[in-house]
Amino acid sequence: MATSQHLVAIHNNLEKLIDSKIEAMPAGFNKTRFIQNCMTVLQDTKGIEKCDAVSVARTMLKGAFLGLDFFNKECYAIPYGGQVQFQTDYKGEKKLVKKYSVRPVKDVYAKLVREGDEFTEEIKDGQQTIHFKPIPFNNGPSIGAFAVVLFEDGGMMYEAMSAEEIEEVRKNYSKQADGPAWTKSKGEMYKKTVLRRLCKHIELDFDTIEQARAFEDASDFDMTREPKPAQQSPLNIVEGEYEVIEDESGEKGELVQGDLLQS
Numbered sequence: 001m002a003t004s005q006h007l008v009a010i011h012n013n014l015e016k017l018i019d020s021k022i023e024a025m026p027a028g029f030n031k032t033r034f035i036q037n038c039m040t041v042l043q044d045t046k047g048i049e050k051c052d053a054v055s056v057a058r059t060m061l062k063g064a065f066l067g068l069d070f071f072n073k074e075c076y077a078i079p080y081g082g083q084v085q086f087q088t089d090y091k092g093e094k095k096l097v098k099k100y101s102v103r104p105v106k107d108v109y110a111k112l113v114r115e116g117d118e119f120t121e122e123i124k125d126g127q128q129t130i131h132f133k134p135i136p137f138n139n140g141p142s143i144g145a146f147a148v149v150l151f152e153d154g155g156m157m158y159e160a161m162s163a164e165e166i167e168e169v170r171k172n173y174s175k176q177a178d179g180p181a182w183t184k185s186k187g188e189m190y191k192k193t194v195l196r197r198l199c200k201h202i203e204l205d206f207d208t209i210e211q212a213r214a215f216e217d218a219s220d221f222d223m224t225r226e227p228k229p230a231q232q233s234p235l236n237i238v239e240g241e242y243e244v245i246e247d248e249s250g251e252k253g254e255l256v257q258g259d260l261l262q263s
Helices: 004-020 031-043 053-066 090-100 163-173 180-184 186-199 209-217
Strands: 075-080 083-088 105-114 118-124 127-133 142-151 156-162 235-237 243-246 252-256 259-262
Touching (some): 004 031, 004 053, 053 075, 053 209, 083 090, 090 105, 090 186, 105 186, 127 156, 142 163, 142 186, 156 163
Antiparallel strands (some): 075 083, 105 142, 118 127, 142 156, 235 243, 252 259
């Protein structure tokens, strides 16, 4: 755990950063309470002692911009490989959608669909609807997730993703595909992933550029990166009596009746 000296350094840096950006804080922001809650969380954050005090303070600042509370687990500062990653929790995402949606939101939520649950999608008379009937206390494997937003004007939108789709997004675009968020809270990350996709269709209007940037940083996904290429099998079978193989060194040969002949 972090030493008292390290925590004091984080505290002092965070206070200076907040004071320098006070105009970017959301209405009703309570600096004293926010810093106290941050320090309470950091005292028990494993690995934080390996992270630079200034970088930790900058990470906590992102939560301040969005009006999210680390103590209430609306967002997290996650040490990983000597760096600190800012991540919103699923309930933090809900809070932001309700607060910053241009179209007033009545409710927004995401659910896991587990093996045995009943989930159907339908378009009837031009209107999209979903039906979800989960098995009570179902602890089976997750086969997907969906997110729904209900607007105060009576409208609704939803997004659904299979477990395979979510895992593809995780593999190709996650900043930390094997980080603590995915390995320890996969269910929450499934819900957050599908909610983030739904948010592409919800117009959010943040008060400051700092809020908008913090929201993007918290997504866990970098959608500008190139997808990882699919792994190729080392054995490529071609039509005819020959099989062409490529070993780990890149050398190719022909397999004829069980014998390898280097080409």
